[in-house]
Amino acid sequence: MTDLLAGLWAGGSEPAVTVAGHALHREELAGRALAVAAEIAGAGAVALHATPTAETVIGVVGGLLAGVPVVPLPPDSGPAERAHILADSGAELLLGAAGTGADGLPLVPLDGLGAAAARPATPPPAATAFILYTSGTTGAPKGVLISRQAIAGGLDALAAAWAWTPDDVLVHGLPLFHVHGLVLGVLGALRVGSPLVHTGRPRPEAYAGAGGTLYFGVPTVWSRIAADPAAAAALRPARLLVSGSAALPVPVFERLAAGTGHRVVERYGMTETLITVSARAGGERSPGYVGTPLPGVRTRLADEQGRPVPADGESPGELYVRTPVPFGGYLNRPAATAEVLDADGWFRTGDIAVIDPDGRHRIVGRASTDLIKSGGYRIGAGEVENALLAHPAVREAAVVGTPHADLGEQVTAYVVADGVTGPELIDFVAGQLSVHKRPRLVHLVDSLPRNAMGKVVKTRLADR
Incomplete structure (x- = not known):
């Protein structure tokens, strides 16, 4: 494995990373990250207030340079979730902008350290790069140990699959505390050597104006862009x-x-x-x-x-x-x-x-929410959701199995739609799929509960 951050040292006149308009050239990013690395050297783990800012990128790179596992903290996490993550991970320091609440930990101010030049020794490939916490849908969030070699190998495979090169400009506006936005969307660019433009928030107009060749998004982002003809047309020159x-x-x-x-x-x-x-x-x-x-x-x-x-x-x-x-x-x-x-x-x-x-x-x-066993049939919720979304009046749809005295489970849909009734949607799906896959119950709702990545939280659908 070569240096996980190989692209950081590649030079080039364009900014390496731009986050919400704040540009960091490679020399500045490297210098500030090296200052962070010197400050946290020897720590067992450091927590990072993972806001969509240039400082978050500096903190992540500093942790990787120091060989100290980084624990990203979702900026919207509640007190109980933060307390659990900090205690469970054993984080000894908190990286964040000056004035960030430190939750009882010493704060390393990412916007006040200046720059450094000395590069520490490269950590071994098997060293833990991140402790990433799961969403906690089946209990308290669990800390996932991700090694440097796993990240490097995964990113190299994706670079080959997507023909990703230093000539690309990557654009996304995803959260910086998940694999998608952080590992792929930040470290991928720094490893390949392609400039990154992070839009701050993934608004269609921000994607449209970024001028990238490679764009990352979640379905919610792409749905909004597809509904905005001007934004969609602006992405035609992308690769x-x-x-x-x-x-x-x-x-x-x-x-x-x-x-x-x-x-x-x-x-x-x-x-x-x-x-x-x-x-x-x-x-x-x-x-x-x-x-x-x-x-x-x-x-x-x-x-x-x-x-x-x-x-x-x-x-x-x-x-x-x-x-x-x-x-x-x-x-x-x-x-x-x-x-x-x-x-x-x-x-x-x-x-x-x-x-x-x-x-x-x-x-x-x-398996826990999307495989519905109804009347002896195994039904995938996603297939029914796609059938519902094919109706021109339907904007969003989520399907789950709910208890049924005779069938065991019945196909139940929660739908955001205009000008259509539940029975009409049941008949519409029955006309596209096998009849046993049709919803037996349709709830018309104003919205679907989603998490920070845009995924529908199906365990909260009953609240609607």
Whole structure:
């Protein structure tokens, strides 16, 4: 593995990173990050107030240069969540702008350290780069240990898959405390050596005015751009649009293709595995599919009893993946690690997928919420959601299974729509899919609950 931050030292006159209009040239970014590295050297871990700012990038790079694990803190996290992450991670310092609440930890002011020139020794490849916390949907958030070599290998595979080079200009406006916005969206650019323009917030007009060649977004971002003809047209000169963090609805894929001239590249990954499956820049891009495994990655499907599920393009099963460098486990949770990672390196994702004979993967959803067992049938929520979204009156849709005395579970939809009734939508889906897949209950709602990455939080749908 070469230097994880190889592109940082590559030179060039253009800014390495621009965040919400604040430009950092490579020399300034390196100097300020080296000052951070000198300040935190020897710490066991440091927390980072991960706002969408240039200072966050400086803090991340400083931690990597020092070989100190960085623990990104979501800026909107509540007191209980922050307290848990800080205590669980063992963070000894907090990196943030002057005046940032330090939660009882010594504050290292990222905007007040100046610059330094001395480069510390490069940490070993197996060293932990980040402790990234899961969303905590099934209990307290767990700290995921991500190594430098896992990041380097994953980014190199994506650079090859997407033909990503220093000649690109990457644009995104994603949060800087997740894999998508932070690892891919910051470290990817610094490793490849391509300039990064972070828009601060992912507004359509900001993407339209950024002048990039490579754009990252989540489905919510792409849906809004597809609905804005001027913003969509402004992306026509781009080279590649990439979508991730949640399934891109087929109607959004098609509207975006019509408006931008681009068939979006979709990819799939998790905090624990980073990105494992992706469509290719020079290959087929099919709506509803996230592509094929990256080099060195293996996948398989299994049913609830662990028995193999065929890759026939029809049969859903839980997706297992094996990566060249498995994640380092959940911090302080060996039992939880053993539940998802076996001795051979197979990781149980908890996601339901379908794999066709050509190896193309389609993600149906989470096993816990998106595989509906109704009347002896196994129904993927994502397929029903795409059918609902094909109706011109429907703006958003989420489908779950709810208890039913006879069927076990019934297909239940929560829909944001105008000028259409629940029975009309039931009939519409029944006309597109097998009749047993139609919703038996449709709730028309004003909005769907979403997290910071734009994913629908299905456990909160009943609140609507």
